[in-house]
Amino acid sequence: MKRWGLFAAAASLLGTGAMAGAQQCTTQSKMQTADRTALLRSATGIASAVQANDSNAVRQQTLPDVAQNFAGIANAIASAAPHLTGATFVPDTLWILDARASGPNAKPADTQFFCNLNGGSQSTVFSFQALPPGRYGLAVLDAPKAQPPYQLTLLLREESAGTWQLGGFFPRVTTAAGHDGIWYWKAARTDAAKRQNWNAWLNYSEAERLLRPAAFVSSSHLEQLQEEQGKSAPAALSGGLGQGTPLIVKAKDGTEYRVTALAPDDSLGGDRIDIAMHYSADTIADPVAARARNQRAAAALLAAYPELRDDVHGVWVYAEPASGPPYVSEEPVSSLR
Structure with missing residues (x-):
């Protein structure tokens, strides 16, 4: 029985871990119009198939090496589809992550993309383990009218000019008990100010869960949240929990x-x-x-x-x-x- 309220299906080409190199990132505002149009068209087409609970249609738009092991994505589609009935998808953000390598012997590599947001101090970091060379797109689509509100994060790879195929699928709810991640972040700050450290820890944890699109995504805002949580964390949790540290x-x-x-x-x-x-x-x-x-x-x-x-x-x-x-x-x- 799974009772964590959060599910994701990651393609076989994905993972997280220690990173060896960094590559080029292009934000939505800096994309060429043709790239932005093609990436969004592919992402919304896959999202519509998810909404229709049509796993076969999604599989046909999936990278061949990922489609061979499709059970996790199919299960995630089946779980998400009932909540998306009648929902309209709204693009939240798009990224192009360029991990193309020169030479005939290029192999999958641990890769990070450091993405500065419009020249400001805020940034987003994408971390992958053993990522095959290629040009990737990340599309985050919101379904605010879904019940509960949903977000679909799709990792795609460009197989030919303007043709993007699915490499990773990460659906999730964006509210809990009727509140979004920002609400829980504010509640955590209020708890911390009152020295209710256990409630602060719980609300910071829920805020991070609701605000992180996928496990491989980090950002300046999430790092700030984690820093705040660390400062107010109960002493009993300071060393983390596990079999050896219960x-x-x-x-x-x-x-x-x-x-x-x-x-x-x-x-x-x-x-x-x-x-x-x-x-x-x-x-x-x-x-x-x-x-x-x-x-x-x-x-x-x-x-x-x-x-x-x-x-x-x-x-x-x-x-x-x-x-x-x-x-x-x-x-x-x-x-x-």
Whole structure:
């Protein structure tokens, strides 16, 4: 069961990691008219096929090496299409990322594109691992009238003059509990000013999730958000969470729960977001006993950090054994005492 409220399908040519080189970036305002027209036409054509839930049409407009492993993109199309019924796509931004290399032996390489915005101090950075040489286009299309509002980010590669094919597809919602990323950023600043560091951390995390078009995209604004979040982060999270660095919370009966991950969650689409809590646990065959343990774990988290009760609807709890599937339940705050 997946309850993270965010999905993306990345083409096989994409990844993120340490970068070896930088290439040329062209913003929408600096593009040749023919390039801008062709890129937007290809992107909106693919978006229309997504809206129609027509995976075959999208696949026909996809790079051959990506189309061979199309299941992830097909699943993302099926998930996004019902929300896009009747929606109109509005171009948010377009980029051309030129990673063409000279010589017959050019190979995929870790690549960054540093894109200055209209000569100002703000910039956007795109980071790829093992990117094949080529001329790429990135199109970000908004569907503000979708329910909930959606954004489609498409990475395309120019296969011939004016012909762009899909290489990566990243659909996502742009609001949570009826609010956009800027709203959560402002809420986080308010929480930080009140020294409600856990609520600030949660709202900064949700703001970043809603404002980042795809995992390989960074920007001056996102770096500012991360800097603010770092300054106000709870001490318990300063070293990060993981199997080797868990957050330990204790229940009323003295039982300790080793929390390995925390994140905002908007799966239910209610009037408040949830928090997703992952913790290490042994397998329990009895589902009633497993559910009761999840309830105690969620109650222990909120008892340790009670300010979270003010901001979240509930806790998605993932009891994760060393092997086998997790036991997952959603525990409303109103039921946790």
